[in-house]
Amino acid sequence: MQCPWRRRAPSTHPSGTAPPFAPTALPDVHTHGGAIPILATLKTVSRRESARRRPCFDASLHTPAAHDRTGGPVLNTNLADPSYPTRRSFLAGAGALGALVLAGCTAKNERDRGSAAAASAGSAAVASTGPATVRLGTMMTEDFLPGWVAQADVLFPGSVDVKISTFQSAQELSSALTSGDIDMAMTDPQVSASLTAGGTPVRLKWIALGATPEQGRFGIMVGPDSPIKTAEDLRGASIGVGSNTVPEYVMDRLLEIEGIGQGDFDKQEIKKLPVRYEMMTSENVGAAALPATLLALGEIDGCTTIMDDAHDAEGKNLSQSVVVVREAFEDAPGGEDAVEAIQRGWEMAAQAINSDPENYRALLVEKAKLPAPLAKTYPISQYPACTRPTCDMVQPQLDWMLERGYLKNALYFDEESGAFDPAH
16 A cells, blocks of 8 residues: 655755765664663663655655755664664576676666665575575564574475574674675664665565554663653653664654653763663663663663553554565565565464464573573563555654654655655
8 A cells, every 4th residue: 555645745854954964874773672682781780666656754844955865873783792882486596696686786776776786796596496595684682583483493485595694783784784695684664764775775574573552662761769750750851862763763752742842851872772771770861762671671670661652652653673675685586486485484483473472482582682580571572464564654764764864865665565765
C-alpha cells in the first residue's frame, strides 16, 4: 500500500537554508533489546523499486530551498569500547555475478551508482549447483533471536547457505553493508535511511521487533532517589541521550505528547550507554533515554521508568527494528529468491519462539549476552510475522531526521518496495 498522499514536500531543511555539509550520519543501532553486550559491564560502572510515488511527508517540516546529503556524526555502538560515542539460488560464479551487478548498477537510477563497486565486491558468490550464500549482519540483541534460532534449528531452506556475522558497533555494521561484506542486516529505519542517503541503498524487508507498540520499548528513566516522579517533572531537567538514535527519537516524541518541547529540558549528549546509565543512577543527569534492557536492569536496581513507548505513546507505534537488504544484492540474479528463503526461515523461527519462549532463553542469553541479573527474568518478546513496516511507522522518523539536521535531503518511504526515495 502506498503512503497516503499529504502534500508534495520540497527537499529542504526546515530552516530554509542548507545546513553545512557533514559526513553521512550513521545513527546508533539502538534496537529494542538495546546494545546488549555491554550490560555485563554496567554493574561495574553501576524494510524491487516500484513506480515513483507521491511522497508521504509532513509538509510543515520542509521549505523551498534544496540542500545536500545527510549529515551528522558517525556513532559507534560498541558500548564496551571506550571509543563508543553511542534471503531460489544464484546462477553464476563470483566473477560473473560481480560483473552482472556492475552492469545492473549502470541501468539503475543515480542513487545506486555510489554503491556499484561495493555491490560488485560484496554480492554473494555461488556455484551453479550449490546454495546461495547469504551473509547476515546483526548486533548482539534480542531483535535477532529468530535469526539465531533459524540457524541453530536448521530452519533456513537448503537453497541458501547462511553466514551470520555479529558486529560490535553500528559503524562496523554499516561499513560492512557499504563495502558489500554482508548482504542483509538487522538494524533500524534511521540507520537504513542514512545508508541510502550515503550511497548504499537498502530496502526494508520486514519488521524484526516493533509491529505493535508492546514489542520492545524505549523510555526515559530516573534514578532511585530522583525527585522526578512524573513526566511534567521533566520540564527543566537534564536528560542524557545520544544524538541521531532511536532513544532520542522516542524521547522527543514522548515529551511532545506531554507538551514538552525542545526548549523545555536540557538535552545532554552522552553517547556511551554505560556512562549514560551510571550518570542517571548517580543523579549527575536528571534522567536518561534508554533501550529495553537498560530499563529492565534499572528497574531491578530501584530506578523508575517515567515514560516508555509501550505504554505512554497514546497508541502510536514509535519504534521498530527491521531486516534490510542491499538493493544491489536483491536485484542480482537469484537475489530475490535468496531473500525470500531467508524470510521463510526467519518466520518459522519466530513461530517456534512464540510457541515456547522459554525453550530459547539459553540461546538468547548466550547470543545477546544478557547479564546475570536479567538472564532468568528478562521477558522474551513475541516476534511478529514477516511484514514490511508501514509508511506511518517509517515516514515520521525520516521527517524527524530532516528536522534535526540528520538528513540534509528529504527522503520518503515506499511501502510497497521498502525503498527510500528522494523527494523531487
